[in-house]
Amino acid sequence: MCADLERIPRTLLVSERSSFQNQKNQLSAHVGQHHFNYKVSVLLPECGSAPPLLDAALNGFSSFYLIRNLPVYMLLDQDFLQTAVHQGSVYGLSFGCRVDEDPCVALMPNGRLVLSLDKDSFELLGFERKKYRFTKRATSRYVVSVNFSDSSMTPGGRGYQRLLTGLKTHLPLVVDFLVSHHPGGTTALQPLLSRYDWSEHRPSVSTRCLANLPCPLLTSDLQSCDPHSVLDWLGAVDADVSCENSSSSFLSTMVCPEPKTTASSALNMSVSGFLNPHEIHHLIQELRSYLDQSQLASWVALTVHGFTDSPVSWAGDERSVLWSGNTFYSLLLFKDDTYQLHLATGAHHTCPP
Amino acid sequence: MDEALVQTVIPPHLSKVLGVESQSRSKAEAFTQAFLENSVPWNTRQDLKAMLTHKAVILNYARTTQDQDKRSRKKAKGLNAHQKRAMKVFHIRPEHQRYELFLPLHNLWRQYIIDLCGGLKASCNPQFVQQKLVKADFHGAIITVVRSKCPSYVGTTGILVQEFKHVFKIITKDDKLKVIPKRNSVFAVEINGFVSHIYGNRFEQRAGERSAKKFKVRGTIDL
Numbered sequence: 001m002c003a004d005l006e007r008i009p010r011t012l013l014v015s016e017r018s019s020f021q022n023q024k025n026q027l028s029a030h031v032g033q034h035h036f037n038y039k040v041s042v043l044l045p046e047c048g049s050a051p052p053l054l055d056a057a058l059n060g061f062s063s064f065y066l067i068r069n070l071p072v073y074m075l076l077d078q079d080f081l082q083t084a085v086h087q088g089s090v091y092g093l094s095f096g097c098r099v100d101e102d103p104c105v106a107l108m109p110n111g112r113l114v115l116s117l118d119k120d121s122f123e124l125l126g127f128e129r130k131k132y133r134f135t136k137r138a139t140s141r142y143v144v145s146v147n148f149s150d151s152s153m154t155p156g157g158r159g160y161q162r163l164l165t166g167l168k169t170h171l172p173l174v175v176d177f178l179v180s181h182h183p184g185g186t187t188a189l190q191p192l193l194s195r196y197d198w199s200e201h202r203p204s205v206s207t208r209c210l211a212n213l214p215c216p217l218l219t220s221d222l223q224s225c226d227p228h229s230v231l232d233w234l235g236a237v238d239a240d241v242s243c244e245n246s247s248s249s250f251l252s253t254m255v256c257p258e259p260k261t262t263a264s265s266a267l268n269m270s271v272s273g274f275l276n277p278h279e280i281h282h283l284i285q286e287l288r289s290y291l292d293q294s295q296l297a298s299w300v301a302l303t304v305h306g307f308t309d310s311p312v313s314w315a316g317d318e319r320s321v322l323w324s325g326n327t328f329y330s331l332l333l334f335k336d337d338t339y340q341l342h343l344a345t346g347a348h349h350t351c352p353p
Numbered sequence: 354m355d356e357a358l359v360q361t362v363i364p365p366h367l368s369k370v371l372g373v374e375s376q377s378r379s380k381a382e383a384f385t386q387a388f389l390e391n392s393v394p395w396n397t398r399q400d401l402k403a404m405l406t407h408k409a410v411i412l413n414y415a416r417t418t419q420d421q422d423k424r425s426r427k428k429a430k431g432l433n434a435h436q437k438r439a440m441k442v443f444h445i446r447p448e449h450q451r452y453e454l455f456l457p458l459h460n461l462w463r464q465y466i467i468d469l470c471g472g473l474k475a476s477c478n479p480q481f482v483q484q485k486l487v488k489a490d491f492h493g494a495i496i497t498v499v500r501s502k503c504p505s506y507v508g509t510t511g512i513l514v515q516e517f518k519h520v521f522k523i524i525t526k527d528d529k530l531k532v533i534p535k536r537n538s539v540f541a542v543e544i545n546g547f548v549s550h551i552y553g554n555r556f557e558q559r560a561g562e563r564s565a566k567k568f569k570v571r572g573t574i575d576l
Contacts, residue, residue: 123500123576126507162508170499170507 012345015227017220019338020288027331027341031284031304032277033314034329035108036093039305040280041238041270042287045215045263046296050207054269057279057286061203064180064274065189066095068197071174072105073167075113078155079191085111085148089182090189091276094175099309100141103173106312109182111148115173116141116311125171127163143311178274203273213266214243214256218299220338227342229257231330234301237268280304284331291333302331313345443515445522450530455493455512462493466544473545486542486549488564491516494542496523499550502537502576509533516560537576 018025042054074080075092084090089109097104104116115125122129122142129142152159167173181188192198216225216233236243236254243256284302291300306313306327313327332340363375376384437443467473470485497510509531511523521533521540535553542549552574558566 119576120500122504123502124507126501126504128504165508 013227013231014343016341016343017338018341019336021337027284027339028281030314030329030341030343031281034277034304034306034327035091035312036106036307036310037275037277037280037304038307039270039272040275040283041268041303041305042283043234043237043301043303044267044269044290044297045213045299046265047267047294048209048265050267050269051290053286054283054290057283058205058269058271060282061271061273061275061279062180063200063202064178065186065193065198065200067177067179067192068199069174070177070192070196071167071172072115073164073172074192074195075105075107076155076160076164076167077191080189081148081155083191084181084188088188090179091182091274092177092179093274093307093310095178096176097309099311103175104309104311105173105175105177106310107179108312113146113148114311115144115146117144118142121171121173125166127159127166180274180276182276182278201273203271203275205269205271208240208268210237210266210268211264213237213263214260215263215266216257217259217261218332218334220334220336220340225257227340230332231342231344233257234303234330237266238270238303275304284333287333288337291335298335300333302333304329304331314343445514445530450524451528452512452524452526455514455524458493458514459495459512462491463544465490466494473547475546477547479547482547483549487568490560490564491542492560496521496540496542496551498533498538499541500539500576506533506538518559519557539576 016026018027020027042058044054085107090107091109092105092107094103094105099116101118103118103121106114106116108114117125118140119142122144125144127144127146130145146153146159146163148154150159151157153163154160179189179192186193216230218225218230232254233243233256235241236252241252241254242249243252243254245253245255287300287302291297308326310327327343327345329344330342332342334340363371363373368375432440432442466486466489469489470477470482473482491513492515494513495510496513498506498508501507509523509525511525511531513521513523514530515522519535521535522530523533524530535557538553540551540553542551554574554576555568556563
């Protein structure tokens with residue numbers, strides 16, 4: 001039985017290598033399309049203390065808001081749509097709802113609202129769903145996807161009225177909602193914040209200094225080091241798992257990929273919360289300038305994790321956590337302005353673009 | 354017969370339907386006189402006056418009792434489905450498809466249900482009410498689709514005008530006659546604060562047959 005499980009692809013890893021000099025590089029598109037980011041962790045080898053600019057960038061992530069017990073029909077409120085969705089970009093995700101059990105809600109900056117519902121909730125709501133592409137049975141989750149820029153979804157349109165009645169009377173969904181707005185400030189989110197209980201949170205930053213860390217020799221050539229083992233090692237460092245593989249320890253058999261060197265010191269910084277892709281982009285620019293200035297380091301690694309309970313993955317495509325689905329991407333920056341980008345997702349999702 | 358009845362003016366809406374014109378009193382009298390003179394046969398012309406006075410005229414032959422018995426022994430055969438469809442017996446014409454026309458039917462139905470359940474008080478046992486409702490007739494009830502496998506049916510509300518084996522025909526407040534299949538839907542009926550849910554999958558019998566049939570518990574009520 002184990003052999004059968006090995007044959008079925010459980011995860012999908014897409015690796016891309018390009019340079020910042022190349023006009024057609026798609027890094028900004030990839031970063032921008034990963035809407036819901038939970039955690040960003042940065043690994044700086046040969047670095048003893050946090051560089052001030054990087055520190056400022058990490059601490060400069062904007063705050064986000066948690067609204068308690070928000071009825072979902074309020075997301076269709078006309079004032080909210082006018083101020084937040086059509087002007088600026090709003091990111092919203094239901095909090096504390098498990099994507100395989102409870103109804104989950106995601107609001108994307110391009111004006112799309114995605115409701116991931118179970119069978120009973122969908123039968124009560126009375127709004128048509130998108131066809132689910134991946135399983136033939138397709139009876140597990142029902143995804144209702146709505147685009148507010150459609151003509152039928154403008155306030156007063158037929159589809160809008162139907163969804164509003166559905167969410168108000170037939171299926172009164174109430175969720176805790178994480179929301180953030182790109183140009184920032186509470187004014188754009190005022191229609192929601194003024195009516196419900198909300199709290200403001202800042203992303204939490206943590207820094208760890210590691211001594212004598214075995215690091216693989218990474219070059220910008222993709223063939224030098226197998227991406228799977230590099231990602232395994234990066235994850236081990238981030239999770240503080242020892243890579244010594246000593247015979248006396250049975251906890252971990254992870255090893256640092258060969259060829260390797262030992263870095264006298266390394267810095268692991270992470271920030272977690274409800275993070276904005278625009279600020280991640282800014283952080284990548286800061287990392288590039290740090291790498292240009294630094295003499296010792298030849299590469300820098302950045303990993304961005306998505307939410308476990310998000311109903312969407314890349315660019316608002318559907319996602320199901322039942323098929324091993326944590327989406328994340330790892331970016332390896334090198335001194336010569338090249339980068340390697342590894343995008344990971346479950347095998348039954350749409351391939352990242 | 355009252356002479357006044359024969360000589361009344363035709364009501365205006367009927368005159369349009371029949372396509373005749375109402376004439377003035379003097380003209381009508383003259384016409385009637387002339388018509389009767391022409392209709393009376395020749396040989397009795399001398400006795401016109403006698404003819405025109407009121408006498409009971411037997412117009413139809415009285416049948417003998419034997420023929421009548423033979424005729425009534427033939428039973429009335431019903432129409433088969435083909436004939437029913439051809440005659441459109443169950444077809445509701447568009448001019449009759451109005452919500453207000455069926456509101457009195459709804460009130461009748463409420464009375465019927467309240468009487469059936471022996472007065473629906475707040476203290477009534479819901480089990481008892483359910484048992485009565487299972488055998489009851491729902492023509493005239495206001496039903497709402499609460500859940501359905503097809504999302505576009507959810508939320509439709511109206512008065513039930515016809516119940517067939519597999520569908521309900523309801524008329525909504527917008528005067529639209531909607532046909533809702535019973536399968537894979539759950540309907541809600543509300544009387545005096547009691548809300549009953551009807552699972553359409555289990556309800557696929559003709560209204561008349563349902564009152565005699567026993568319901569068995571089999572399978573799940575999941576849609």
